[in-house]
Amino acid sequence: MFERPQRGERAVLVHVGIGHPVTADDQQEFYALAVSAGADVAGTLISARAEPNPRFLIGTGKLEELKSLVEDLDAELILIDHELSPRQEKNLEDVLKRRVVDRAGLILDIFALRARTFEGKLQVELAQLQHLSTRLVRGWTHLERQKGGIGLRGPGETQLESDRRMIGQAIKRLNERLLKVQLRRQQGRQQRQKNAVPTVSLVGYTNAGKSTLFNRLCNADVVAIDQLFATLDPTLRKLALPDGGEAVLADTVGFIRDLPHELIAAFKATLEETQDARLLLHVIDCADPACEDRIQQVNAVLSSIDADGLPVIHVYNKADILGIKPRLDRTETGMPGRVWMSAQTGAGLDLLLEAIAEYLFQDKVRGIVRLNVLQARLRALLYESGQVLAETLLEDGGWELDVELGRSEFARLQSREELQFYKNIAHAASAVTNI
Numbered sequence: 001m002f003e004r005p006q007r008g009e010r011a012v013l014v015h016v017g018i019g020h021p022v023t024a025d026d027q028q029e030f031y032a033l034a035v036s037a038g039a040d041v042a043g044t045l046i047s048a049r050a051e052p053n054p055r056f057l058i059g060t061g062k063l064e065e066l067k068s069l070v071e072d073l074d075a076e077l078i079l080i081d082h083e084l085s086p087r088q089e090k091n092l093e094d095v096l097k098r099r100v101v102d103r104a105g106l107i108l109d110i111f112a113l114r115a116r117t118f119e120g121k122l123q124v125e126l127a128q129l130q131h132l133s134t135r136l137v138r139g140w141t142h143l144e145r146q147k148g149g150i151g152l153r154g155p156g157e158t159q160l161e162s163d164r165r166m167i168g169q170a171i172k173r174l175n176e177r178l179l180k181v182q183l184r185r186q187q188g189r190q191q192r193q194k195n196a197v198p199t200v201s202l203v204g205y206t207n208a209g210k211s212t213l214f215n216r217l218c219n220a221d222v223v224a225i226d227q228l229f230a231t232l233d234p235t236l237r238k239l240a241l242p243d244g245g246e247a248v249l250a251d252t253v254g255f256i257r258d259l260p261h262e263l264i265a266a267f268k269a270t271l272e273e274t275q276d277a278r279l280l281l282h283v284i285d286c287a288d289p290a291c292e293d294r295i296q297q298v299n300a301v302l303s304s305i306d307a308d309g310l311p312v313i314h315v316y317n318k319a320d321i322l323g324i325k326p327r328l329d330r331t332e333t334g335m336p337g338r339v340w341m342s343a344q345t346g347a348g349l350d351l352l353l354e355a356i357a358e359y360l361f362q363d364k365v366r367g368i369v370r371l372n373v374l375q376a377r378l379r380a381l382l383y384e385s386g387q388v389l390a391e392t393l394l395e396d397g398g399w400e401l402d403v404e405l406g407r408s409e410f411a412r413l414q415s416r417e418e419l420q421f422y423k424n425i426a427h428a429a430s431a432v433t434n435i
Contacts (some may be wrong), residue, residue, distance in 0.1 A: 012075045016082040017048040025290040030081040042073040086135045126174040183227035201274045204283035204292040209317040213343035214251040218261030241357040284318040366404040367421030380405045
């Protein structure tokens with residue numbers, strides 16, 4: 001049995017390619033993850049295999065090479081750039097006599113360091129417990145475990161069952177607390193929908209510049225530094241658009257290759273801001289040589305949370321590094337598709353705001369409706385659509401409503417309910433309240 005320090009200082013990184021070679025970008029990203037977690041990287045080892053070894057993930061030859069490297073460097077920690085099964089993790093620790101952490105465990109550790117708000121800490125704690133619940137046996141290798149037969153049942157079995165029960169109870173409590181957070185978020189979204197406030201969500205690979213863009217768009221003060229997962233907690237701010245339009249901008253957690261399933265489940269309440277958004281801004285570091293791969297990886301995460309069908313504008317950030325002037329590229333349908341800009345300098349910000357406004361209000365009509373007391377049903381229908389921006393009671397008991405509707409909805413009400421605008425308003429603008 002070896003001692004497990006809470007945090008390893010000197011670490012050896014093991015890059016594993018299963019069915020594909022290990023790229024320089026993969027190595028650089030995993031190195032950045034290790035540094036973000038506070039590790040002092042002492043050495044690296046690369047292993048490429050057609051299929052994973054069921055016992056150790058890597059081959060026995062590489063395992064002996066890793067053991068020698070760890071001993072020569074006096075490393076305390078081995079970080080594996082791949083997902084390990086609980087059995088593989090235990091087997092590696094038995095041979096190496098060092099603490100072994102896989103990619104999922106490393107990312108969870110970084111999230112634990114970065115979480116600041118009550119909600120963020122709850123989400124990370126839940127993800128860590130879910131990850132730990134499958135790895136309890138690793139921590140009790142120094143105790144006897146049940147082998148069968150009278151007199152052969154050691155204390156380890158009882159301790160494992162006790163730990164599993166305690167973790168199960170803790171997970172249940174955290175899920176209940178997160179459910180309350182989820183309900184509060186849902187109430188906030190319903191209020192914004194009632195006030196006809198569209199939500200725009202920032203998504204993208206970690207360290208692509210989302211928080212810098214968020215600060216630039218909303219004059220906010222979200223932490224924006226050159227670091228993986230610098231910010232975890234979702235932030236909502238009012239976004240002023242050209243011609244007086246307004247929306248809510250949501251800054252979400254950055255995505256990454258092979259994001260642990262436990263994190264996606266734990267951050268469900270946060271990611272719902274993305275699911276319910278009217279428009280996604282996919283922020284891309286166009287100066288990153290692997291930007292095309294990053295785009296595919298973000299799309300995979302969006303698909304996993306059922307947000308891949310939402311309208312999206314690709315924001316190619318850091319265009320100034322490549323010497324590309326700000327510009328707006330349109331799709332075959334004529335809608336904005338790409339915006340090339342720099343969040344750091346603000347160049348191209350006006351193009352992005354125009355693109356957002358065009359997307360949000362392209363199918364909207366807004367006007368003043370005057371209803372008499374006999375049209376209470378039509379008034380109720382307008383409120384059900386959540387598009388009434390303001391209401392004034394008239395002297396005859398009727399109502400004057402400032403409404404914003406989709407063109408198809410307006411046409412339907414015009415046909416069935418004889419809805420007519422008393423006064424048209426050229427550009428749709430929404431009021432943002434209680435953010």
